[in-house]
Amino acid sequence: DQQVKQNSPSLSVQEGRISILNCDYTNSMFDYFLWYKKYPAEGPTFLISISSIKDKNEDGRFTVFLNKSAKHLSLHIVPSQPGDSAVYFCAASITGNQFYFGTGTSLTVIP
């Protein structure tokens, strides 16, 4: 049972434009959400997080939005850079322990 879903396996964006990666979840008990970036042959690297008491969190070029009523979160990258090309995973947890990951979205930023 996939509790966290990333329905877009891939996304291509021109350099300088906005990248929007989406994630849906089914468990309303989730209260902590994270985004990870993964390059080939490396482990996932933490990018940004948000707790369920917020609806937005920003860190430089990265912003995560949380819509609890729709059980949806999104990651915005502005402006997109070629170095952002990687696989992005969203993850969710209850109390920040066991994390449930989506299947990932492969982002390609075209120079």
Place this chain on the structure above:
Amino acid sequence: DAGVTQSPTHLIKTRGQHVTLRCSPISGHKSVSWYQQALGQGPQFIFQYYEKEERGRGNFPDRFSARQFPNYSSELNVNALLLGDSALYLCASSLTAGAYTGELFFGEGSRLTVL
């Protein structure tokens, strides 16, 4: 500062064999979690350990076991290997294991191939 280190990085086993994977967390981190990432999938939670005690277990059979040592390093053991156990096994460390441990810091993983 050293990150999370895992060994071995790659290994090949045959069905029915046993495997032990090792993980050293970031210095100061007391919690270690194990995840399995099959091809084309996201990481799936296997275990979490904190202060040598199991704090969580995912939906994996009893062939999977783990332990944490006094220095906070950890081992993941898988018995009676099946073809379906072929995957990247990721170890992640975090500072604590209470509520809101914060982000997980992942190692590069151990790529297991079962033939």
